[in-house]
Amino acid sequence: MIKHFFTNIFRNIRHNVVFTVINFTNLIIGFTVFVLFSVVIGFEINFDKFNTNYNQIYRVQTKQEDSYPINYCAYSPPAYRFHLMADLPEVEKVLLMREVSGGAKGSGQFFTLPDGGQLYEQNGYWSENSIFDIFTVQLIEGDKTSALTEPNTIALSETVANKLFSDGNAVGKQVIIGKRFPLTVSAVYIDFPKNSTLQPTYMVSMATYQGLSGETKFREDWTSISFDNYVLLKKGADPKLVDAKIKDAFKYVKNFEKSSPYLHPLSKLHLSPNSQPDMMIGLGILSLAAILVLILTCVNYVNLSLANSTQRSTEIGIKKVIGSSKKLIATQFLAETVIHSIFATIIALFIARASFPLLNHLLNKNIEYSLWDNTQLLFFIFLVSLLVGVLSGLYPSMVISAYSPVKVLKGKIFSNGEKSINIKKILVATQFSISLFMLIVSFILFNHVNFILKKDLGFDSKNxxxxxxxxxxxxxxxxxxxxxxxxxxxxxxxxxxxxxxxxxxxxxxxxxxxxxxxxxxxxxxxxxxxxxxxxxxxxxxxxxxxxxxxxxxxxxxxxxxxxxxxxxxxxxxxxxxxxxxxxxxxxxxxxxxxxxxxxxxxxxxxxxxxxxxxxxxxxxxxxxxxxxxxxxxxxxxxxxxxxxxxxxxxxxxxxxxxxEAIAFWQTMKRMFVFFSAITLLISTIGLFGLILFTIKRRTKEIGVRKVLGSSVGSVYWQLSTEVIGMLGFAILVGCPAAIYIYKTMPGAYKEPLSVTEFVIAIVLVAIIAFATISYHVLKLAVSNPVEALRYE
Incomplete structure (x- = not known):
């Protein structure tokens, strides 16, 4: 039974090479896009999860209600550390950090190299030793219990240590920062992962900072809102209770009476560092686009499978005549779809892995991700593959298995009404709507990015x-x-x-x-x-x-x-x-x-x-x-x-x-241009399947028309009226949806909407649609109408 089943699959592939290639291309494209963005979304939402204490770590931030709009500042004063958090029973550990240059002008510093040259390194922090208790940091050299406890000590990332000391064994050696600050290397740690909010390339002990700024002034400072305060809550501690205890901390601080501290969980530091939703909106849009591509893939598979059913009419009819049940035939077609889906997913995984450089370019990131080691992601991808296979094959298997054996053997499988073709029209019209929507949004984002890049800044930024x-x-x-x-x-x-x-x-x-x-x-x-x-x-x-x-x-x-x-x-x-x-x-x-x-x-x-x-x-x-x-x-x-x-x-x-805003919108622009190209390609495949299905359904009718003198133009018009209706539907759905996206886009300044963006998108979709029709019509024009009349 199983052998017969697989024999049928390979026979059908051999006999229907064109359909197989088109359908597999469709599935592979859809799954490749889905895999790539599963990786991206997984990378983003898994930020900081490498930390053992992930669910217990919070950053103490500052809400400034005097500001308009209200400012949710990621920074906080050092007094939080000494007078607010340290004595709370819910708090297990506290950590005070600060960017080496105070955060105002960046955290870069020049290291003096052994040959007298200079090495510029960014992302330096003053830090307490408790960073090793709160965050998961792996040391190559040094002792976690004392690495950043003493004044004038520094911990280096492995990358920086290798640049400064190519022969290794950095601990105990001296480095000079800014040509005047000698520090002793106390530890070397493995570089923080790419999906870590904190990315310190070096850390100087906070005791060094205290010595430079003065102990008393430092501990009592409530107004220098330029530090990072992190806390590790005890297991089971309620962060809302902590928020309630600390909310009045600025009550007696002059000029800061309307400010208040609050806990911001580590899980939100990357996606919403200042309690702003921009990153979440961006990920949501990308997720929606990836899902839409997958939906288009399913729709295409349905259309192409039904169009291909004419090639298998004899097989279906004979099986029914010799006693195969509707259920058995439906199961066979459904199983074929699932197998196609899984094979396409396997190929897509390899293509996606090879496409990581392109993905990193589009996102302007450096994602290092192992698909093969992430069993959870692989399981999720194959689960989706199975679901897509079932959803894609369910409708065609039900339709094909319901064909009358007499009509099938006589070649009249399309003589039972317009219901099937109408469903296909709805599906392809939906594809056009999605493609048009994506294309218009791409134009909107393209113009918006150009707008903010060319916007008058109010000063001369050149030279x-x-x-x-x-x-x-x-x-x-x-x-x-x-x-x-x-x-x-x-x-x-x-x-x-x-x-x-x-x-x-x-x-x-x-x-x-x-x-x-x-x-x-x-x-x-x-x-x-x-x-x-x-x-x-x-x-x-x-x-x-x-x-x-x-x-x-x-x-x-x-x-x-x-x-x-x-x-x-x-x-x-x-x-x-x-x-x-x-x-x-x-x-x-x-x-x-x-x-x-x-x-x-x-x-x-x-x-x-x-x-x-x-x-x-x-x-x-x-x-x-x-x-x-x-x-x-x-x-x-x-x-x-x-x-x-x-x-x-x-x-x-x-x-x-x-x-950051410019980088964000440039990434969104590149992504939507990419998605638009993919959706247009998939929609073209879908339209190809629909027109092919239509021609097979109306082969005899077209032959009669040609014998009676109908021109190629009249046949073209007959086919194009259906497409015009679908384009009209796409315009009614896609344009308002794109306008909604424009209105909900974050940002104080936007490029005004232009009719041109909509017209160009509609014309482009129409050109692709009519070019697809033209291919089939030209093929008909050179065919012999006698062949069409002998179709039965």
Whole structure:
């Protein structure tokens, strides 16, 4: 029985090579896409699950209700660690961390190599030793119990240790950071997995930070919301109870009364780090697209199987005549479908594995994933394969097994009404709707990404170089400026605490005309006289900071958004208050984007820096002509001025393109272009099956029409009317669905919808549809009508 069953399968494959290739191609495409995105979604939702204590780890974040909209800040002050979390009975372990540069300008540092060269490494942290108790970190060298307990010690990732000490045995050796901080290597750990929220390439002991900042000031700091506080709750502890206990922590902290800490679980740190749904929305859209591709695959299989049933009519009729039951025939066809599905899945697994480089390019990620070692994922994929096989084969097996043996043997299997063909039309119309929807959304995303890339930022972002520098000694900015501007290739230079897209300093202010308790979270920047001209930011009212006005060091400049928020119509001379100090407004700049173009322009305030470069500072240079020449010139001058301060100039475009929102939407654009191509291909296969089915059903009718003098054009029209109806249905369904996606897309600024996007998508789908029809019509045009009349 089983031998006969498999013999039938291979015989049918041999006799119907074209249908087999088309159907297998359809299944393989669908399953390859499904496997790839099962891997992607599995990678994303399994972030941090390698940690043994995954379900007990929380980050203590800060909700700032004074801000509009409410800001769910991922960071928190160090006082949480010492006065809030350590003594709670629900807490087993606490961990305080901070990015090495404080988070405002990145966490990169220069390591001095043995040959005197410099190695720049990002993602460095100050950290307590409890990181080894809370997170699952594997040490290659060193002792977990004491690796980060002593001052002036550092733990290196395996990658960084190999760069610094190629001969191994790093523990006990010394490294120098920033050309002036000698640290002793206390441990080497295996690099954190790619799907880890934390990715420290090196960790300096928090005791080192405490020694630099001062013990008392550090422990009592409630206002420096720039640290990471992690806690490991005891098993069975209720995080909501902890939230209730800590929510009033800022009650008596001046200017922070409306802030409150809350626990954010490790399970949400990757997908929703700031309690924002963007990542979840993106994954949801990708999941929907993958499911739609799988649905299209099932629909195609149904259509192609029914179209192919004409080739097997004799087999079906004979089996029925000799006594095969409807159930047995249905089981055979259903089993064939399941086997096809499983074989297609196996092939798809190998294709998907080979396609990982393309997938990583589309997603702009570096996913390292072993399909063969992940038994849960493999089980899930084959379970879906089995389900798809059953769903795809169920309807064709029921229809085919129900054919009358007399009609089948006489070749009249299509003479029993229009019900079957109508179902096929509905299925193909659904395919067109999905394809049109995906295509329109692709155009929308493509235009949206171009919109945010080309959006007016409110300042001139071209020909800007920037670097972070942290000199050991205070240097007059005039010394730097005179040295740099002697070169005609350099147009302007300035220094500031932050620059657009790099850094963020917040703070609560009150303003003239506000009620007693009314405060607003603002973004602030400390700039020099040259900052506004260097970035070519336009003044709306008043003036820039000027050396002609000595009192400007006690004044401020705001943006137009701040003026609106404060309710001022005549802002010049009005006052704002920050940390108890009043600052008169001397100017208002036109709104510009200091951060992501994905977010609304914030309330922004600039204060005047002293003329001394001290501590961590951002230098900005506007150049003329050749970028590389300008970079060489300014680098040479600064190396002479700051011989003990490492730095590296970068093009401003680097900072702009590192913006998470831009990266997110560029990934979404690439993914939808990919999905659109796949859905169009699958829909074309589906239409091919439908037209082939239609022609087989109407072969004799078409032959009669040709004998009676009907032209190829009239036959074409007969076939195309069905497709026109399906396209109409697709337009009615696909266009409103795409508009809904556009309206629900997150982001403060969007490219306005254009009719062009819809027209191009409809025309493209129509061209593909009519090109498919044309293939079959041309084939009919050259055929002999006598052959059609002998069809029975």
């Amino acid at each position: 800007i170089l920037y670097t972070e520098i942290n000199p050991r000694d205070n240097i007059s900015f005039e010394t730097v400026k005179t040295s740099i501007l002697q070169h005609p290739e350099i147009a302007d230079i300035s220094f500031s605490s932050t620059i657009p897209f790099v850094g963020n300093i917040g703070g609560f202010v009150s303003w003239e005309g506000a009620s007693i308790d009314e405060k607003e979270m603002v973004s602030r920047n400390y700039v020099n006289y040259d900052f506004i001209p260097t970035y070519n930011i336009k003044m709306a009212y008043g003036r820039n900071f000027s050396k002609e006005y000595p009192a400007d060091d006690k004044a401020c400049i705001i943006n137009e958004t701040a003026m609106k928020v404060f309710g001022w119509k005549d802002p010049i001379g009005k006052h704002i208050t920050l940390s108890g100090r009043s600052y008169p407004v001397i100017g208002v700049v036109k709104d510009f984007h200091p951060y992501s173009v994905h977010n609304p322009i914030p309330t922004y305030v600039m204060f005047l820096n002293s003329n001394l470069i001290s501590g961590s500072t951002l230098l900005s240079v506007r150049f003329n002509g050749d970028e590389q020449k300008a970079k060489t010139l300014v680098t040479g001058e600064l190396e002479n001025i700051f011989p003990n301060a490492p730095f590296e100039f970068k093009d401003f475009s680097v900072a702009f393109h590192l913006d």
